[in-house]
Amino acid sequence: MLKNTLYPWMTGLALMLGLSGTLSAQYTPAQVQALEQAKRAKLQAGQNTPKSDKNIQPEQDCPDAITICQDVYVQTFSYSGTGYIPNEINPAISCLDGGEQNDVWYIFTALNSGILNFTITPLNPADDYDWAVFDLTGHSCPEIYVDPSLQVACNFSAIPGPTGANNDTTGHAQNELAIPVTAGHTFVINVSNFSATQSGYTLDFSAGTVELYDTIPPVADSAAYVCNNYGVRIYFNELISCGTIAADGSDFFATNSAGSPVAVIGAVGVECSPSHKYTNYIDVMIAGQTQNETITVGVKEGSDGNSIGDKCLNMMTSMSISALVGPQPVVNLGEDLKLCPVDLYYPVLDAGVSDAVYSWYHNGVSLPDSTQSYQPSSPGQYSVIVFRDITSDPCVLSDTLNVDIAMDYCIDNMPNAFSPNGDGYNDILLNGVDVAIVNRWGQTMFVGNTGWDGTVNGENASNGTYYAIVKFYNSGGELITLKYPVTLVR
Ligand SMILES: [Ca+2]
Ligand SMILES: [Ca+2]
Ligand SMILES: [Ca+2]
Ligand SMILES: [Ca+2]
Incomplete structure (x- = not known):
């Protein structure tokens, strides 16, 4: 009522x-x-x-x-x-x-x-x-x-x-x-x-004397080389409105010490999030450099229709701030390895970045090694995480590579004949491979990894067909037994 x-x-x-x-x-x-x-x-x-x-x-x-x-x-x-x-x-x-x-x-x-x-x-x-x-x-x-x-x-x-x-x-x-x-x-x-x-x-509020807000665009205070968002981190004298930062980096341009343009590939308001509308600093991401380079960053109108603005959207019209940027560190373990179980050889993995802290993983399990390179000894997935403390935001880089072992990768190379006649050519079968050699009746001729020289108990084995039995673990950890025929011809 x-x-x-x-x-x-x-x-x-x-x-x-x-x-x-x-x-x-x-x-x-x-x-x-x-x-x-x-x-x-x-x-x-x-x-x-x-x-x-x-x-x-x-x-x-x-x-x-x-x-x-x-x-x-x-x-x-x-x-x-x-x-x-x-x-x-x-x-x-x-x-x-x-x-x-x-x-x-x-x-x-x-x-x-x-x-x-x-x-x-x-x-x-x-x-x-x-x-x-x-x-x-x-x-x-x-x-x-x-x-x-x-x-x-x-x-x-x-x-x-x-x-x-x-x-x-x-x-x-x-x-x-x-x-x-x-x-x-x-x-x-x-x-x-x-x-x-x-x-x-x-x-x-006009009757008061307190200044409630400013009308002055932000000023870049300082800049530093950053690693994760590879490029230049710019610190401002006041909070920047995240909504004025174009993610494609088009609010900025960059030049090197020779005055040549350097591609800007993105910009990140580091403190921006769905719950944070303002940030004190922006990472301006640039194309990778191969050597130390003084990068100077300027501001312009971006693809979002404005430059960079403060909380009251006072927009910057100019900026020139520089930082010495190091060469872009790249961790690359290379292409996946497809290894033949015969004459098996694991190449050493190299993280490719020096002066860092390295963590190696095999199938997600941490390995004790903490050096730049790692010698694998079994198939599976290898990862390295590289922590490099070269900037105020220590960079964390990583790469992963799969090591697979299968006959598919070597079937064309399998030796299926040898001639142990002492001529120095093709005298030893499967040197360096863990192998057992049996004859047609299943009798063992040789077991080991030094290669079979065609003798049994010091006697020459006769010409004919034998079987090489090679055992190995595949990428899934499964024990694979491969048996295939080889011919002895003197
Ligand atoms: Ca009232
Ligand atoms: Ca301002
Ligand atoms: Ca409320
Ligand atoms: Ca903008």
Whole structure:
């Protein structure tokens, strides 16, 4: 009932008093008392908060507060509901006795010490807005709920129309004194619409002396060679808006010491993520260099239609910053190895990058070796992870190679005949291979890896067909027995 009857009454009152949206109304104590009673009743009945949380916006939660970048905000459509985080303000320790009410958050860090002076003016003069200011310096948003010392000013007056921290306090309980703030301190302002209407408001900071935001584009402070995003890491004097960084690197161009262009192949806002909109530094990725090279990076309009901008989207128009970039380290174990089980020989694997810490793995199991090269002794998957501490972001490089053993890889090369006649040519069969030689009746002629010389117990074996039996483990760890015929001809 209150919801239905209060607005016409308030609107009538506003008309009777000749209110405009910009003037503070003067109410008699009795009128103020009536307004306060109505507000308390409404609060108790829970009638002011829309039941539906349609049109929830991220800025309705303190962690995603709107960064103040202008003196006047004209909001033609009021916020509804309390955002994704509904209970950020504790009625028990804040003057906002309803907690969050159809609210939105603003944030700023004072650039100088000065006076914060603001007024919220509802576009409908009958609307009752409330607000609170919290000093978040050295604190996080969730602490607002538990730490009453963070609230520096607050107003929950039921008097409709303009309200703020604006010194217009004489006879106006809806206003507070303007707020002195210290340079470098970060504040959040909660703007709450108790009336739950959709008419909008203006939020005007222009009467204050504190600088809430800057109008100066970012400046590159320093640059360094980085390894993982191979190229140049650029540090800025203020936070960069992640949304202004084109992933293709087109916001930047680079030259070497001879002034020749160096291809920029990407850019990464290192601290950017779905939950982080700003970063202090950007990795500008460049084409691989083969020697030490001084790379100078400049800024331009990228494929995203802008250059690089700060939190208030002040865009850079120029930059020239250099770093000495080393040759690009590349770890490459080479092509997969396909080895023949006969005359089996494992090549040494070489990580290809020196002065690093190496971790070798066989089929995902760590190996004890920690040198640049590794001598495999069985088939399977070999990996190396190279940790190289040459830049402020030690690079982690890796490569993997498969070692496979199969007859397919050597069938054409298998010796299937030999002539042990002492002429020095083809006198030994399968030297260096673990092999057993049997005759047609299965009698063993030879076992070993030094090769068969065609004798048995010092006697020449006769010409004819024998069988070589070679056993080996394939890549799957399976023991394979291969038996194939060989011919002895003297
Ligand atoms: Ca919220
Ligand atoms: Ca109010
Ligand atoms: Ca700036
Ligand atoms: Ca851009």
